[in-house]
Amino acid sequence: MAETVTLTIDGREIRAAQGEILLWVALDNDIYIPHLCADREEAHPTASCRLCFVEVEGRPAPVPACTLPVTEGLVVKTRGPQVDSLVAAGFELIMSNHRLDCKNCPANGNCELQRIAKARKLRLKPKNLPVLDKNLPVDDSAANIIYDPNKCVLCGQCVRACRRSGNGTLGFARRGYLRVVTTFGNIPLGESSCTNCGACVKVCPVGALTDKQ
Numbered sequence: 367m368a369e370t371v372t373l374t375i376d377g378r379e380i381r382a383a384q385g386e387i388l389l390w391v392a393l394d395n396d397i398y399i400p401h402l403c404a405d406r407e408e409a410h411p412t413a414s415c416r417l418c419f420v421e422v423e424g425r426p427a428p429v430p431a432c433t434l435p436v437t438e439g440l441v442v443k444t445r446g447p448q449v450d451s452l453v454a455a456g457f458e459l460i461m462s463n464h465r466l467d468c469k470n471c472p473a474n475g476n477c478e479l480q481r482i483a484k485a486r487k488l489r490l491k492p493k494n495l496p497v498l499d500k501n502l503p504v505d506d507s508a509a510n511i512i513y514d515p516n517k518c519v520l521c522g523q524c525v526r527a528c529r530r531s532g533n534g535t536l537g538f539a540r541r542g543y544l545r546v547v548t549t550f551g552n553i554p555l556g557e558s559s560c561t562n563c564g565a566c567v568k569v570c571p572v573g574a575l576t577d578k579q
């Protein structure tokens with residue numbers, strides 16, 4: 367059995383299994399840390415969204431909570447000037463590449479972007495950066511799934527879930543601003559190896575992959 371350690375998050379003493387990832391320890395104890403890309407099912411975090419920063423006593427710079435195994439005596443703060451400014455900048459960057467249309471979005475009310483904005487008192491609409499709409503076509507060719515790449519935040523959750531489901535239909539293509547989640551050969555989902563299992567829809571934290579209903 368894993369050894370139990372005691373750590374402190376935002377002044378609260380918490381017991382957890384040694385080596386458990388701080389992000390999950392915090393969330394399981396009702397302490398919210400913004401996150402998009404972390405995946406409990408995967409052993410190696412991609413740490414790509416850069417939203418889960420925390421301050422760790424004794425460390426000079428904030429650390430992504432999704433990469434930090436807990437140890438005895440760890441002291442963490444989920445807020446602080448450095449963390450807040452990193453999260454605000456990261457969030458603004460994500461939202462500058464996101465088609466914001468909450469009123470008409472199936473994820474409205476159950477969207478991780480809305481949750482982050484509310485928790486950290488951030489605007490969904492970027493203040494300092496222009497919004498660059500990818501202006502890509504919405505793919506409604508699959509039987510049960512609608513994919514709107516303009517709302518994708520490139521968290522990679524669907525790509526990993528699709529791989530775990532045994533299909534491996536979804537993957538990343540291109541780089542930088544043009545980076546996109548798509549099928550092999552960039553063909554519509556309905557013409558791809560997609561079996562409509564819906565594993566991707568279940569894990570998409572925003573309104574990019576939704577059920578057709």
Ligand code: SF4
Pocket residue numbers: 464465466467468469471472473474475477478479480490517572573574
């Ligand atoms: S994905 Fe979330 S933030 Fe984006 S339009 Fe839909 S509800 Fe709004």
Ligand code: SF4
Pocket residue numbers: 517518519520521522523524525547566569570571572574575
């Ligand atoms: S489609 Fe959804 S789950 Fe997939 S990368 Fe984009 S936001 Fe993440």
Ligand code: FES
Pocket residue numbers: 400401402403404412413414415416417418430431432433
């Ligand atoms: S959840 Fe840690 S970097 Fe995305």
